[in-house]
Amino acid sequence: MAGRRTLDLEGLQSLIDALRDRGYRVVGPTVRDDAVVLAEITTLQDLPGGIGDEQQPGHYRTRPRDDGALFGFATTVQSAKPVLFPANELLWRGTRSPSGFEVSRDVPDDAPVALFGIRGCDLAAVGIHDSVLVGRPAVDAHYARRRDRSLLIAVTCSTPAGTCFCASMGTGPRPGDGADLVLTELLDAEGHRFLIESESPAGADALAHLVTTPATAADQAAADEVVATATAHMGRRLRTDDLHDLLYASAESPRWSDVAERCLACTNCTMVCPTCFCTSVEDVSDLSGDIDERHRVWDSCFSLEYSRLHGGAVRTSTGARYRQWLTHKLAAWPDQFGMSGCVGCGRCLTWCPAGIDLTAEVAALREELAHRETSRTGPRPPSTDH
Amino acid sequence: MSENPTLAVWKFASCDGCQLTLLNCEDELLALAERVEVAYFPEATGAVVSGPYDISLVEGSITTPADAERIQQVRAASGLLVTIGACATSGGIQALRNFADVSEFLSVVYAHPAYVATLDRSTPISAHVTVDVQLRGCPIDRHQLLEVLGALLQGRRPRIPTFSVCVECKQRGTTCVAVAHGTPCLGPVTQAGCGALCPSVDRGCYGCFGPSDTPNTASLAATLRAQGVPEDAVMRLFRTFNAGTEPFRLESTAHEPTTGANAAPRTEVTS
Structure with a gap:
């Protein structure tokens, strides 16, 4: 890969301009309704300059920063999921004709997207969607088409939130594989600038057209410091080595009933999860029945109807639904796809109105299992235990 | 005479807002009129076609002895009965009476409470008769209303999500x-x-x-x-x-x- 370079603010604007000139819709973080969301951006002024965030289970607020950082928040409200895998997608349209009916397949013709400022956690989630939606025999044509034409410009996370645990999941704070360009925002005595590295031919091509300067050892050291500081400030931790067996061994744990008392079954965790990909198919027809549209819409294992089979829903209790979700995410997903279904972005904690903390639930399951195993072994006779 | 299914719209204790939602389907009303015969809809027309009716939309809750009898007649005269709105499906805002003593309300509000015949509870239609489809909301959503009417006309199950x-x-x-x-x-x-x-x-x-x-x-x-x-x-x-x-x-x-x-x-x- 090309050598590391640095880019000043003017250079960053010219990157956005260049992407737009090449026909990309540049989608990046911006502030809307007191939250950092993903939307189309055209200038640096659209970015959340001087805005940080405060995130805890069930709690999110933006907060001002005094350093003017453009990427000083942890995560956007939603990941790249709604951009590459929209909540409602028209698959095909059928029209009744005198001779029968005609079917027209929908092909997304929206402009190619450059995801600007995607975090390591969300980048890893795109990689997971690539495997699940494209890397299997039945390819998701709509996702594949968007993804083929997309460009990923990742940014190292400098200020993780209280719900973040990407360091535990190995997805951040420095973005891993899959980006075209990786930026690290540097704010020190040397000025406001970005270390920029290309990680794909498309990224190298974009970088070659920018006015950059070779990165110095000091620039690299500053970037390493950003990563080290962020790693040290993860709000949450998740022990991962035992997850697979722990979840399966916990199938009958009383903890599921405990979490069910708090769980609202509202689906928020799955809706904001960057890897949750469950959908339902809906047919929408007009009153005449002459036009029918088939839509693919996001669905959630937390809704009752999701598990409806002949005769009724399979998972009627909320505990069964939470168990299904967590066990799939952390144990069945690795069996199915060879990777964790969790990237440690922390959104399921933050956006749970009841503040249910995945890392705390796993810790409780682990404690409960250890307790159960101790009881099974039985206490040693007091005489030998003194 | 039309061979289209007949549609009746009934009002019980309610504000008419859900019936208005039907009238507010301005872009779809002509298409709807081609598919159904509006046989009874006092909010919209004085013309009355006698029953029975293939589809009845029922707005409002049951709050009086007379309405408790009338809903039985509506049920008997209807093929499919669809309740529309919070009043019809849950008793509505007037179900606040269920938490209080109605005779106290009567004595405070009316000069001659003896002339008022009312029940001490506001109840949903489903508490009185079998309901085929329920449409929630205060008022109902017009897209859901059209979905239900379209589904009933095409003989398929309406898509009415029950999630949050x-x-x-x-x-x-x-x-x-x-x-x-x-x-x-x-x-x-x-x-x-x-x-x-x-x-x-x-x-x-x-x-x-x-x-x-x-x-x-x-x-x-x-x-x-x-x-x-x-x-x-x-x-x-x-x-x-x-x-x-x-x-x-x-x-x-x-x-x-x-x-x-x-x-x-x-x-x-x-x-």
């Missing part, structure tokens, strides 16, 4: 007003269908579509209390258009101000 409003907030890209702004919101326990209208204009959900399929009202109430919402405000949040539904009734009752160990549930009556 949160799904619709996320689908439309609305940032959670509860988590990001601390706004009290009933969305997590309320059935979708409105398209998450209120949160999209930065308001909490009022719960006008009633309880979702798995409403954990106790957990939401605990969350609201932890956010600093006073006990009586929690009671009022659950005690609005769908106060008559069992989950919302029980949760609102659990947050009533206690006036004594065995105090009967009462609401304040002001003139």
